[in-house]
Amino acid sequence: MDSKQxxxxxxxxxxxxxxxxxxxxxxPLFRDAKAQRxxxxxxxxxxxxxxxxxxDKEQQRLLAHDVIVFLxxxxxxxxxxxxxxxxxxxxxxxxxxxxxxTALKGKRFVCALSAGGREEAYQTDGYNHFSLKQLLQPLEQxxxxxxxxxxxxxxIFGSRTAREEHRINLHRQKWRRxxxxxxxxxxNIVEATHCENLADxxxxxxxxx
Amino acid sequence: xxxxxxxAFIYLIAAVIAVPIAKRxxxxxxxxxxxxxxxxxxxxxLVGDETTTIxxxxxxxxxxxxxxxxxxxxxxxxxxxxxxLIGLGGLQLLLTTxxxxxxxxxxxxxxxISLSIGLIFALSSTAIVLQTFQEKGLxxxxxxxxxxxxxxxxxxxxxxxxxxxxxxxxxxxAANAQQGGTExxxxxxxxxxxxxxxxxxxxxxxVAAVTVGGHYLSRPxxxxxxxxxxxxxxxxxxxxLVIGIAAxxxxxxxxxxxxxxxxxVVLANSEFRHELEANIEPFKGLLLGLFFITVGAGINVxxxxxxxxxxxxxxxAVMMIKAMVLYVIALVFALRESNKWLLTLSLxxxxxxxxxxxxxxxxxxxxxxxxxxxxxxxxxLSMFLTPGLFIIFDKIILPAFEKQSNDEESDTINDxxxxxxxxxxxxxxxxxxxxxxxNFKTVVLDVRSAQIDSMRKIGTHAYFGDASKPDMLHTAxxxxxxxxxxxxxxxxxxxxxxxxxxxxxxHIRILARAFDRGHGYRVRQAGAHFVVxxxxxxxxxxxxxxxxxxxxxxxxxxRQKSAYKHIENKQDDTLYEAWADDAxxxxxxxxxxxxxxxxxxxxxDALNRDLHEHHSRMRGWTPPPKGYADKLSENEPKS
Numbered sequence: 051m052d053s054k055q056x057x058x059x060x061x062x063x064x065x066x067x068x069x070x071x072x073x074x075x076x077x078p079l080f081r082d083a084k085a086q087r088x089x090x091x092x093x094x095x096x097x098x099x100x101x102x103x104x105x106d107k108e109q110q111r112l113l114a115h116d117v118i119v120f121l122x123x124x125x126x127x128x129x130x131x132x133x134x135x136x137x138x139x140x141x142x143x144x145x146x147x148x149x150x151x152t153a154l155k156g157k158r159f160v161c162a163l164s165a166g167g168r169e170e171a172y173q174t175d176g177y178n179h180f181s182l183k184q185l186l187q188p189l190e191q192x193x194x195x196x197x198x199x200x201x202x203x204x205x206i207f208g209s210r211t212a213r214e215e216h217r218i219n220l221h222r223q224k225w226r227r228x229x230x231x232x233x234x235x236x237x238n239i240v241e242a243t244h245c246e247n248l249a250d251x252x253x254x255x256x257x258x259x
Numbered sequence: 260x261x262x263x264x265x266x267a268f269i270y271l272i273a274a275v276i277a278v279p280i281a282k283r284x285x286x287x288x289x290x291x292x293x294x295x296x297x298x299x300x301x302x303x304x305l306v307g308d309e310t311t312t313i314x315x316x317x318x319x320x321x322x323x324x325x326x327x328x329x330x331x332x333x334x335x336x337x338x339x340x341x342x343x344l345i346g347l348g349g350l351q352l353l354l355t356t357x358x359x360x361x362x363x364x365x366x367x368x369x370x371x372i373s374l375s376i377g378l379i380f381a382l383s384s385t386a387i388v389l390q391t392f393q394e395k396g397l398x399x400x401x402x403x404x405x406x407x408x409x410x411x412x413x414x415x416x417x418x419x420x421x422x423x424x425x426x427x428x429x430x431x432x433a434a435n436a437q438q439g440g441t442e443x444x445x446x447x448x449x450x451x452x453x454x455x456x457x458x459x460x461x462x463x464x465x466v467a468a469v470t471v472g473g474h475y476l477s478r479p480x481x482x483x484x485x486x487x488x489x490x491x492x493x494x495x496x497x498x499x500l501v502i503g504i505a506a507x508x509x510x511x512x513x514x515x516x517x518x519x520x521x522x523x524v525v526l527a528n529s530e531f532r533h534e535l536e537a538n539i540e541p542f543k544g545l546l547l548g549l550f551f552i553t554v555g556a557g558i559n560v561x562x563x564x565x566x567x568x569x570x571x572x573x574x575x576a577v578m579m580i581k582a583m584v585l586y587v588i589a590l591v592f593a594l595r596e597s598n599k600w601l602l603t604l605s606l607x608x609x610x611x612x613x614x615x616x617x618x619x620x621x622x623x624x625x626x627x628x629x630x631x632x633x634x635x636x637x638x639x640l641s642m643f644l645t646p647g648l649f650i651i652f653d654k655i656i657l658p659a660f661e662k663q664s665n666d667e668e669s670d671t672i673n674d675x676x677x678x679x680x681x682x683x684x685x686x687x688x689x690x691x692x693x694x695x696x697x698n699f700k701t702v703v704l705d706v707r708s709a710q711i712d713s714m715r716k717i718g719t720h721a722y723f724g725d726a727s728k729p730d731m732l733h734t735a736x737x738x739x740x741x742x743x744x745x746x747x748x749x750x751x752x753x754x755x756x757x758x759x760x761x762x763x764x765x766h767i768r769i770l771a772r773a774f775d776r777g778h779g780y781r782v783r784q785a786g787a788h789f790v791v792x793x794x795x796x797x798x799x800x801x802x803x804x805x806x807x808x809x810x811x812x813x814x815x816x817x818r819q820k821s822a823y824k825h826i827e828n829k830q831d832d833t834l835y836e837a838w839a840d841d842a843x844x845x846x847x848x849x850x851x852x853x854x855x856x857x858x859x860x861x862x863x864d865a866l867n868r869d870l871h872e873h874h875s876r877m878r879g880w881t882p883p884p885k886g887y888a889d890k891l892s893e894n895e896p897k898s
Contacts, residue, residue, distance in 0.1 A: 105878065148884075
């Protein structure tokens, strides 16, 4: 219980969905995040519809938070293009890496994403030949180079049928739990760094199931 | 002459004092007029017998009202709501008429009288209810929409009723009137001597004349008048049209109200519809007001005091019956929760058309004066009680259901209001196209009828009308609009319009087109939420194309453009403040000019700056310095 006395962590959720009107999972997660305390949520496609990202503003946001979360639907095994653009522009030499580039050092980084394929497809012998964690290695290495602690990912598989299979509420519950634990700083870091998927990790599901 | 002025003054001052007070008390304007009439009539005795003469004149307000009802009835939208209209409205009218007629029969009234009473009380007060809905924002609720359908059906049903009532005439009453020799409304009847078959032909011919003439002749006429650009002549044309139809109908012995309604429906699809409405509306309002005043002034105090219990009893019985019928209908049509009660309570009164039918019954010798005096009081009393019913709905019904509905997840998309676009020239057209393509409703107004004509040819809902006139904005539905786009081709009118809308409808977002920076600041000061100079973006595009033509890489050109916009946006606020601070009204004072020069140099600077330089808008995709890779591996933690 003494873990509760740790100072609250501030969370920055960078949400990137180029087609929110068709979203069934990301929009509810986006709304849930907005309702949570200690969480700032940025709708990148709403703020930069013309891709003119304000580098200074984004760097200030990064500096002001302890945990950085990317929330996005998986497009071709990677982020939507605006989130990649965001990385290209905001994570500058001298800020995020390289000479004096230590602005992100010690922060935590989580990818929260939805994937259309089933979990079985994301296996070495499955349709996609790689696990999701393997496919996200560029992001993991981005976290490493910038000195952030890479947790997760938090992945929702089979997202196109989640509504029909009435799974959305369960996903939302886990997502809120993740944000809550990140904010309280009560996440089991060892489990969270080593698990394949935070959504199935005992560090999250422990109190739900 | 002075006598007329004095009379007019008494009516006007009574209305001017009573109506605003009644409205403030939540009683609505119809009751305000009635009260004004009661005060100058029975209470103070300022007006006397002439009220009946004035009443005949004021009934013309009803003709105008039906013309406007017709104008609102686009055949297409009417078709869309046919189930509700006929189901809800028809059922309400039928059941209420039958039940009240039954009640009257029980009180030993003859069949014809009972039927007229049933018809009179089946109608509700469109004026009070719609106005209250608007004030309380209930139009878009399920209950509000249903109530509107019922009212609309009633408004239409008035027309056959006006045709039916003369058939119910009591022979003795009519005979008495004939002997009295006061034949006041048949002096100009063309058809009194005709045989029946010819009479039928004349009627068909005149209805055809209104329909066909309205469809084919009105447009060239309106265009001709609109081209003159004289507002008062357009008003004169609109009045001429309504009065002309009323006269024609009177000549052939048909109801002027029926003719006006028909003409309204014929013109409902016309591009001049909103302008016609805006022109007729004030006349209709005043005449109807006058009509209600005369009803109030004509109230017989002796009848009231002698039959107080009877009148109160009938009123309560009528309202109970009406409410009961409405509640049953609400159940049949599966209205939910508070909506059921809204329909039940809002329409339980008798209405202004009741007065019209009463005075019409009197002219046609259907009811005796004694019954009319009592029924008028019942109608008036039930209208007086309506605000009380709305208070019950607000204070008792709504709170009871609010708790329930709050528990449900609110995930429904609100019905968004329409967008009014003033000016559909080369600027407004693009805005309109974008909105329509995304399924938003637009109402387009322009003063150039040729422009409207070509817009309508490609299927846009465009109307002829001067959007700088408050009446015009009102009929275009600005109360329910959520966005106003001002794209008219006149600097001063743009500013006036923005000022007026900002002041009168503060909830509406205003987008305005400006001509240049100076005009843009004035529009912004007038209250527009978003202002853009008409040439800004096109010039920027052309500049970008110029850069590309000179061989610059297209993506670098994009970035230059975005840097330009960024600085312009940032500096614009500063420049505007400087401009606004300048109280003398001189636009180019020193401070402003200095800032303007500063803006120029800032843009120059930013665009000239080396791409690799830090803290510039042009940075981004900056490669790390040469040789940085060696340093990185040096720093790599040895794990």
